[in-house]
Every structure is written in C-alpha cells, then in structure tokens.
Amino acid sequence: MPTWEPVNQRGLKMLKVENLEVRYGAITAVREVCLEVSVGEMVCLLGANGAGKTTTMLSIAGALKSTTGKITFNGRDITSFSPERVLREGIAMVPETREVFPDLTVRENLVLGGFIHRGDHRKNKAQMEEMLALFPVLRDRQDQQSGTLSGGEQQQLVIARAMMSQPRLLLLDEPSLGLAPTIVHHIYEFINKLRSTGLTILLVEQNANMALKHAERAYVLSLGRIARQGPAGEIATSSDLKALYLGS
Ligand code: ATP
Numbered sequence: 001m002p003t004w005e006p007v008n009q010r011g012l013k014m015l016k017v018e019n020l021e022v023r024y025g026a027i028t029a030v031r032e033v034c035l036e037v038s039v040g041e042m043v044c045l046l047g048a049n050g051a052g053k054t055t056t057m058l059s060i061a062g063a064l065k066s067t068t069g070k071i072t073f074n075g076r077d078i079t080s081f082s083p084e085r086v087l088r089e090g091i092a093m094v095p096e097t098r099e100v101f102p103d104l105t106v107r108e109n110l111v112l113g114g115f116i117h118r119g120d121h122r123k124n125k126a127q128m129e130e131m132l133a134l135f136p137v138l139r140d141r142q143d144q145q146s147g148t149l150s151g152g153e154q155q156q157l158v159i160a161r162a163m164m165s166q167p168r169l170l171l172l173d174e175p176s177l178g179l180a181p182t183i184v185h186h187i188y189e190f191i192n193k194l195r196s197t198g199l200t201i202l203l204v205e206q207n208a209n210m211a212l213k214h215a216e217r218a219y220v221l222s223l224g225r226i227a228r229q230g231p232a233g234e235i236a237t238s239s240d241l242k243a244l245y246l247g248s
Contacts, residue, residue, distance in 0.1 A: 014039045014169060014200050015060070015091075020069035022055050029055040030224045033069070037169065042191075042201040044211035044232070047221035048245045053204040054096060056221070057171050060202070061093040062086035073169070088116055092167035094158050096174035096204070102147025106138050109146050109157055113164030124164070131160040134193055152183035156190060163194070170194070173204045188214055208245070212236040220244050 013036055020033040030052035037043045045053050058064040060071055062083040071079045073089055081089065101109055110131060114124040132139040135156045141149065146157060155175055162170060175191065176184040188210060195201060205211035211232075212218060218235040220228040222244045228235060235241065 012039045013037075014041075014074060015202065016070075016072040017056070017060065018070045018072075020056065020059060020071070021067050022052075022059050022064055023067050028224060030059075030221070033221070033224075033226055035219050035226065035229070037200060037202050039200055040198055041217065042195055042203060042215045044203045044205055044215040044218045045221060046205060046208050046211060046218055046235075046245075049206070051221040052224040053221055054173055057093060057173050057202070057204055060086075061091060061171055063093075084116070087165055087167075090166075090168035091171065092162040092165045092169075093171040094162045094173060094175065096177055098151075098154055098158050098177070100146040100149070100154050100157055100161075102145065104146055105143050106146055106149070106157055107142040109161050110138075110142075110164055113161035116165050123166070127164055127166055131163055135160050135190065152179055152186060155179065155183075155187055159187075159190065159194075167199075169200045169202065171202050171204075174206060175203070176205065176207045176210055184210060208241065209236070 015037040017033060017035045021031045022029050033056055045056060047053050055064060059066050062081045062085065066079065069079070070077060073091060076089065078086055078089055101112065110128055114127060117123045132142065137153055138156060138160055141153070146154065149157060175187050179187065184207065191201065192214065203211055203215060212235060215232045217230065218232050219226050220235065220241070227244050228238060
C-alpha cells in the first residue's frame with residue numbers, strides 16, 4: 001500500500017474518534033474526546049503533562065482499550081482491533097519512549113519495522129531504500145549498532161522504522177522530547193519531508209510552538225477533555241493557551 005494518497009482523496013475524513021473514554025482502574029484519563037483527521041493533514045494534540053495525549057494515541061493504536069467511544073479509520077470501525085490489526089489497517093505509531101533494539105544495527109531495526117509485509121521482500125526492499133534516501137544519517141550508519149546512535153539519530157530511526165510498515169496515518173508521540181532545539185528543528189524537517197509524500201500525521205507535542213508552526217489544525221487536551229480545537233494559527237494566538245496548559 002502506498003504511503004501517499006491520491007490527490008482526490010485529500011480532505012476526506014481518515015480518522016474519527018468519537019466520545020472516547022479511557023480508564024486506568026479508578027482513574028479516568030480521557031473522557032468525551034472527539035477528534036478527526038483528514039487525508040493529507042497534520043493535526044496536533046497539545047496539552048500539559050498528564051492531560052491524556054499519550055492515552056488517546058495508544059487507544060487509536062489499539063494498545064489501550066476504551067471504556068466508551070468509537071474509533072473509525074477510513075470508514076471502518078477499528079475500536080476493538082489489536083495493535084497488529086490496527087497496523088495492518090495502515091496506522092503506525094512512534095511512541096515517546098523512542099525504543100530501538102540497541103544491539104541490532106540500524107538496518108536490522110528497519111527490517112523489523114517491515115514485519116507485516118514479511119512475505120513481500122520487494123516491497124520491504126523498496127521501502128528500505130526510500131527510508132535510507134530520506135534519512136541520510138541512517139544510510140551512513142546502517143551497519144552501526146542502534147544503541148550507539150545519538151538521541152536525534154534514534155528518533156529518526158524510530159520514525160523510519162514505523163514508516164517501514166507503509167502506513168497511511170502516522171501517530172507521532174513527542175518527537176522533540178529531550179532533544180536540543182537544533183536537533184528538534186532537524187526532526188521537523190524530516191517530518192515535513194514525510195508529509196510531502198502525502199502522509200497523514202497526528203502529532204502529540206509538549207512543544208506547542210513547534211507543533212503549531214507545522215500542523216494545520218490543533219486540539220488542546222486539558223484534564224482529559226478537549227478544551228480547544230481549531231486552525232493551528234488560531235490556537236497559537238489564543239489568549240488562554242497557557243492557562244489550558246496549567247490545567248486551569
Ligand atoms: P505526558 O505529556 O506527561 O506524556 P499525557 O498528556 O500524554 O502526559 P497520559 O500519559 O495520557 O498524559 O496520562 C493521562 C492520565 O492518565 C494521567 O493522569 C496519568 O497519571 C494517568 N495514567 C497514564 N498511564 C497510566 C497507567 N498506566 N496507570 C495509571 N494511570 C495512568
């Protein structure tokens with residue numbers, strides 16, 4: 001399946017989350033969350049620590065089950081799908097934990113990312129070449145053990161590894177976490193390159209300025225609920241963004 005979407009698909013709803021509620025035991029982490037992402041869009045999900053951003057992403061990826069709500073992807077109800085089935089539908093997630101297999105080389109990590117197409121060597125080889133062309137540092141270090149890469153290089157590797165499944169929607173959780181500003185700038189250049197292939201992205205960020213500069217639309221989560229939503233430019237200039245971050 002191509003990573004790009006035909007031009008006439010742009011603007012169609014790809015992902016729809018309706019009234020999502022997720023609990024951890026007695027704690028309700030998110031409630032009544034509704035959001036949509038259209039084909040070709042980059043949408044960001046903002047909010048303070050503990051607002052429910054990762055919980056929302058993990059639910060979409062099938063890794064957490066909701067108590068209430070519905071998640072639809074390209075018109076199909078994926079609410080009860082396992083993570084692997086969600087991946088096969090075309091949704092890949094890059095978790096904020098940025099975990100590589102440290103003893104494996106860069107290339108071996110990428111091979112693992114293509115496991116859902118393991119019977120299709122041609123497809124995996126073509127995607128590998130595409131990723132190595134897109135991320136030159138990975139091409140140069142393809143035989144290096146991944147555990148020895150810098151933080152910024154590991155971030156590129158986990159993004160490229162997720163792309164090996166050739167997703168139509170990429171869920172990116174805090175790609176700038178713990179990275180120096182110049183490296184963050186670099187990572188966003190790669191994200192923009194991926195976008196130019198037509199990839200649709202849902203991005204979680206604490207770095208609101210960075211996310212709002214690049215995304216088209218934003219949702220702001222506060223204490224587990226969507227408190228604001230709109231075009232990124234409007235959210236960036238909204239007077240209460242800081243207050244929402246403080247959870248007030
Ligand atoms: P951060 O920016 O710090 O990653 P977040 O917006 O992604 O925060 P979540 O990680 O989704 O927030 O957490 C939402 C709420 O759920 C928080 O109150 C958190 O303490 C709680 N929570 C998250 N994971 C668990 C868990 N495994 N068990 C219990 N509570 C959890």
